[in-house]
Amino acid sequence: MNNREIILGRIREALKIAAPHPALHDGTGTTTPLPASPQKWLPPVGGTLEEQIELFRRNAEDLKAEFRECTSANEAGQYLKKLALAGGWKKIGRHSGELTDPVARELGLPEVRTDGGYAVNDLESCDAGLTECEALVAQTGSVLVSAPSAGGRALSVLPPHHVVLARRNQMVPDLTAALQRVQEKFKDKFPSFLSFISGPSRTGDIERILVLGAHGPKKLTILLLP
Amino acid sequence: MNAHARTFNEAARQQTADLRQRAWIQTALSGYYAKRDEFKNRFQSWPAARDTAAAIKWEAVNHLDRYLDEFASRLEARGTSVFWAPDAQAARDYIVGVAREHQVRSIIKSKSMTAEEIHLNDALEQAGFEVVESDLGEYIVQLRHEPPYHLVFPAMHLTRQQISNLFHDRLGSAPTDNPEDLTMIARRVMRRKYCEADMGISGANFAIAETGMISITENEGNARLTTSLPKVHVAIVGIEKVLPRLSDLALFLPMLATAGAGQPITCYNTLYGGPRQPGEPDGPEEFHVVLLDNRRTELLADAEQREALHCIRCGACLNVCPIFKNVGGHSYGTTYQGPIGSVITPHLRGLQDWKHLSQASSLCGACTETCPVKINLHHHLLHNRRNAVRERPARFEKLIQTAFVFVMRRPRLYEWIGRFGRILQPLQRLVRGTLLDPLRAWTKTRSFPPVAEKSFRELWRERKKP
Known part of the structure; x- marks a missing residue:
């Protein structure tokens, strides 16, 4: 018998005696049927796209992320030029994509592309990482990235400034909708990596005082394109 | 009284007399209380969310065989090696074996209480491997050769001066009382480690059966770097971490963050479903998932206390516990501190050796009230007391009770x-x-x-x- 069978055998043996249902143990609850979506218990989200963009903006601000609406890739590139100047960027990391290509062209800095592999030290020395995403989540102010939409795993976490380019139709109301979107998109062919990014990297491990830029990016900028 | 109980009593006596330390823990937690309440109130119904979370964990734990099998099969289908570890020794041997096979030089590790439970770092170091903890709090306690003080806040007992002195002694950094400067010192040290390490070890917060993925919750980005750059990634996962569906995360991620850290959501919630897939630019060549039993199935066999396996390790019960706040995290002498630790440690490490933890409770029920998955924690402490006495009757106490009854009648x-x-x-x-x-x-x-x-x-x- 292999380990898998040993452990599954122990579990089956253990489960022969039924456990009391959780909603009954303290005598106050009644059995709650599992809702298909937990949304009705979670923080509320408006129904229209404008309301959702507004909520995302507020949440992003609370999370110390920068959120900005741009009317074109050109405008986004121009804005990044300002950030580059202020931040003294010399080199950026990015992947190829229909949003990253025109914006990076406008920005015009030397770049490390992660498509098809890269040297870790090259990426580590970049001043910013430019990626796309799968979805923006209004309820939490999160950006959902995946390996294909964010140039792999490291591009969105290794450089000290992460810039996300997203389209308005990528805004979703809540986590349920975001997960549903990737499930419908990838079916059984999921990428090996998916991540909800909510603000720049942070820690409170020293005296519970918030410090941004613990190991990941110190800054997160989200640019919303049409 | 056994040795563990004596050690606990002595440590608890010292800690409770240390008023400065007790005040410090209160201060460290005060911000948490305010934030936790603020974000709970943003839920349309926190009580209903708790009911739902409890029901989902009940479903998962009471059909654990089915969901674990599904979880493992889906991971394997996409090139992940799944190792089923019946006990701590098997898990350690396997992970040391993976390190040897790849002749790794340095190992970077992100926070994992399950790894603490099996003393993984000791085993790897004894086998000659260097392991560096990448979570800031874990790194600090590792430098101090201490276990974590708290499930979620490992270094909450230390002041910035203590940390500055530690970094000065061990890393040669200039003294500073600025938490940001201290964080940046660790960041610089760790950056080199991420780029050099050839093996990354992580834990997991959830195991998603439906899609065969692990979910890791963190704020710092250290787990993401640990799992992105090294060529081998090993995740150690307790078998109770299973959730049936991917969509369950929509509830559990915000609840874990709110209950555990007083945040609406943590900074990074990442899902890993395999090693680097064809067409992906990076990620490990190998992904190993170690599923750990280590007597969890014994707890599972106790239908009355089975729900203790619903625990998502948020640490909320520690934060409200009057015992934890007074005796501190190290007094317990266990991997899992506070009420949940007192409930499960007797199952994982022996009832007679650890029954004293169930006595160290005022039975106030603050833990039960705060638990996001509604584990009836203080009742389980009573169950442990009862079971301990049933197994080994306390004759002297029995005599006193008999005398009491005799007199009262x-x-x-x-x-x-x-x-x-x-x-x-x-x-x-x-x-x-x-x-x-x-x-x-x-x-x-x-x-x-x-x-x-x-x-x-x-x-x-x-x-x-x-």
Whole structure:
């Protein structure tokens, strides 16, 4: 018998005696049927796209992320030029994509592309990482990235400034909708990596005082394109 | 009293006398309380969310065989090696084996309580591998050669001065009392480690059966770097971490963050479903998932206490526990501190050795009230007490109880004992709290109420007199 069978055998043996249902143990609850979506218990989200963009903006601000609406890739590139100047960027990391290509062209800095592999030290020395995403989540102010939409795993976490380019139709109301979107998109062919990014990297491990830029990016900028 | 209980009593006695440390823990937690409440109130219904979370974990744990099998099969289908570890030794051997096979030089590790539970770092170091903890708090306690103080906040007991001194001694950094500077010192050290390490070890917060993925919750980005750059990634996962569906995360991610850290959501919630897939630019060549039993199935077999396996390790019960706040995290001498640790440690490491933790409770129920998955924690402490006595009757206590019942059923005798006490109490006062005092266990830290001048029965008789 292999380990898998040993452990599954122990579990089956253990489960022969039924456990009391959780909603009954303290005598106050009644059995709650599992809702298909937990949304009705979670923080509320408006129904229209404008309301959702507004909520995302507020949440992003609370999370110390920068959120900005741009009317074109050109405008986004121009804005990044300002950030580059202020931040003294010399080199950026990015992947190829229909949003990253025109914006990076406008920005015009030397770049490390992660498509098809890269040297870790090259990426580590970049001043910013430019990626796309799968979805923006209004309820939490999160950006959902995946390996294909964010140039792999490291591009969105290794450089000290992460810039996300997203389209308005990528805004979703809540986590349920975001997960549903990737499930419908990838079916059984999921990428090996998916991540909800909510603000720049942070820690409170020293005296519970918030410090941004613990190991990941110190800054997160989200640019919303049409 | 066994050695573990003696150590606990001694450590608890020292910690409770350390008023500075106790005040420090209160201060460290005060911001958490405010934030936790703020974000709970943003939920449309936190109580209903708890009911739902409890029901989902119940479903997962009570059909664990099915969901684990599904989880493992889906991971394997996409090139992940799944190792089923019946005990800690098997898990350690496997992970050391993976490190040897790849002849790794340095290992970077992100926070994992399950790895603490099996003392993984010790095993790897004994086998000659360097392991660096990448979570800031874990790194600090690793440098101090200490276990984590708290499930979620490993270094919450330390002040910035202590951390500055530690970094100065161990890393040669300039002293500073700025938390940001201290964080940046660790960041610089760790950056080199991420780029050099050839193996990354992580834990997991959830295991998603439906899609065969692990979910890791963190704020710093250290787990993401640990799992992105090294060529081998090993995740160690307790078998109870399973959730049936991917969509369950929509509830559990915000609840874990709110209950655990007083955040609406943590900074990074990442799903890993395999090693680097064709067409992906990076990620490990190999992904190993170690599913750890280590006596969890014994807890599972106890239908009454099975729900203790619903725990998502948020640490909320520690934060509200009057015992934890006074005795501190290290006094427990366990991997899992606080109420949940006192409930599960007797199952994982032996009831008779760890039953004293179930006595170290005021049974106030603050833990049960705060638990996001509604584990009936303080009742399980009572269950542990009962089970411990059933297994090994406390004869002396039984004798006292029998004597008590004997006296209480005989009003005349009770009255005489009362009178006797009235005479003896002034004598006891002379030796109060000293070794001669028969009531010392009580009186060394508390006062003993005086026996009334007259008993109720005496007063009754007097007033009935015409």
